[in-house]
Amino acid sequence: MSVFSLKNKTILITGASSGIGKAMAIACAQAGATLIISGRNKERLEHTFTMLEGSNHLAFATDLSTTQGVKLLVDFVPKIDGFVSNAGIVEPLLLQFIETSDIEKTLHINAISVIELTRLLLQEKKIKKGASLVFTSSINGNKCAYIGSSLYAASKAMLTGFMKAIALELAPKGIRANTIEPGMIETELLKNSDISLEDLENDKQNYPLKRYGKPEEVAYAAIFLLSDASSWTTGTNMLLDGGYTLH
Amino acid sequence: MEMNEFIKNFANQFDDTDANEFIPETLFRELEEWSSLNALAVMNMIAKKYATKLTPEEMKTAQTIQELFDLVASKK
Ligand SMILES: NC(=O)c1ccc[n+]([C@@H]2O[C@H](COP(=O)([O-])OP(=O)(O)OC[C@H]3O[C@@H](n4cnc5c(N)ncnc54)[C@H](OP(=O)(O)O)[C@@H]3O)[C@@H](O)[C@H]2O)c1
Numbered sequence: 001m002s003v004f005s006l007k008n009k010t011i012l013i014t015g016a017s018s019g020i021g022k023a024m025a026i027a028c029a030q031a032g033a034t035l036i037i038s039g040r041n042k043e044r045l046e047h048t049f050t051m052l053e054g055s056n057h058l059a060f061a062t063d064l065s066t067t068q069g070v071k072l073l074v075d076f077v078p079k080i081d082g083f084v085s086n087a088g089i090v091e092p093l094l095l096q097f098i099e100t101s102d103i104e105k106t107l108h109i110n111a112i113s114v115i116e117l118t119r120l121l122l123q124e125k126k127i128k129k130g131a132s133l134v135f136t137s138s139i140n141g142n143k144c145a146y147i148g149s150s151l152y153a154a155s156k157a158m159l160t161g162f163m164k165a166i167a168l169e170l171a172p173k174g175i176r177a178n179t180i181e182p183g184m185i186e187t188e189l190l191k192n193s194d195i196s197l198e199d200l201e202n203d204k205q206n207y208p209l210k211r212y213g214k215p216e217e218v219a220y221a222a223i224f225l226l227s228d229a230s231s232w233t234t235g236t237n238m239l240l241d242g243g244y245t246l247h
Numbered sequence: 248m249e250m251n252e253f254i255k256n257f258a259n260q261f262d263d264t265d266a267n268e269f270i271p272e273t274l275f276r277e278l279e280e281w282s283s284l285n286a287l288a289v290m291n292m293i294a295k296k297y298a299t300k301l302t303p304e305e306m307k308t309a310q311t312i313q314e315l316f317d318l319v320a321s322k323k
Pocket residue numbers: 014015016017018019020021039040041042044045062063064065086087088089109136137138139181182183184185186187188189190
């Protein structure tokens with residue numbers, strides 16, 4: 001159905017060198033989009049690049065934890081019809097061990113740099129009228145929380161507040177903003193979660209659908225939010241959690 | 248790395264267990280207070296105090312405080 005197509009749309013995806021962002025890039029290219037993919041690791045980013053259907057895509061490796069890295073990306077991108085902010089990290093740490101540097105690191109990569117990137121794209125007039133902005137948030141911090149995740153949860157809740165305010169501000173330009181809130185998705189991120197493989201297997205039983213999500217399943221939600229099929233959807237958090245937070 | 252110091256840091260992650268219970272031979276997983284929360288606390292402690300990141304799988308191989316100490320020492 002053409003309303004779900006991303007044909008003639010130029011879309012920027014960060015965190016495209018791995019996991020969810022990579023699956024989003026591959027699926028958005030299949031849906032007809034012209035992409036600018038970004039990630040930190042050049043090799044992994046190039047690997048994603050080789051998997052993109054179609055032509056005219058661009059790739060730009062940059063470290064979004066630095067202001068300079070964000071600026072370089074903004075300079076590089078052409079005018080866009082869509083943006084998925086997806087780069088993020090998880091570093092489980094109990095409150096009693098948190099130092100200032102930990103607060104700065106997680107909040108910076110997961111939230112502050114996202115705000116920086118979005119405001120610079122807007123100020124540099126890179127976001128076209130009618131564009132769609134999608135932020136990969138999480139159930140964590142918005143619908144529930146996990147032990148050791150206070151910084152991550154805070155960073156993801158920040159994205160929700162930010163998204164809602166800009167959804168209002170940018171509505172007159174027809175620009176929409178939404179978050180996606182995934183539950184556990186099978187990616188590299190889980191390996192940094194400090195949860196043992198055995199505990200991860202057991203945790204899947206807490207999901208009514210009895211499994212974790214796949215990166216592609218998050219990508220399909222992004223396609224919906226980036227496409228004209230969601231033209232009346234703005235300011236929402238799209239929950240994708242296999243029913244986990246029903247309990 | 249020094250064992251007495253390690254034991255002190257380890258014991259610090261517990262609230263109710265008597266300090267005398269922590270010796271190199273202690274089978275820490277059998278302590279009444281042991282839980283997944285202490286496990287994360289011990290992993291965080293090792294990351295912060297010994298600049299060594301253990302995976303949950305590595306952590307599971309240690310049964311005694313001595314074994315955990317040796318594991319951290321081997322990774323340093
Ligand atoms: N997996 C889950 O269960 C889950 C659940 C809810 C929400 N999420 C969210 O989904 C998003 C993607 O996560 P994922 O699971 O796909 O994780 P992942 O496989 O670890 O991918 C993370 C991506 O973020 C990029 N990134 C990290 N730090 C960066 C930096 N300083 N500068 C630029 N790029 C940086 C990584 O780039 P490099 O690889 O090139 O370093 C990578 O492309 C994150 O925002 C995460 O919080 C994940």
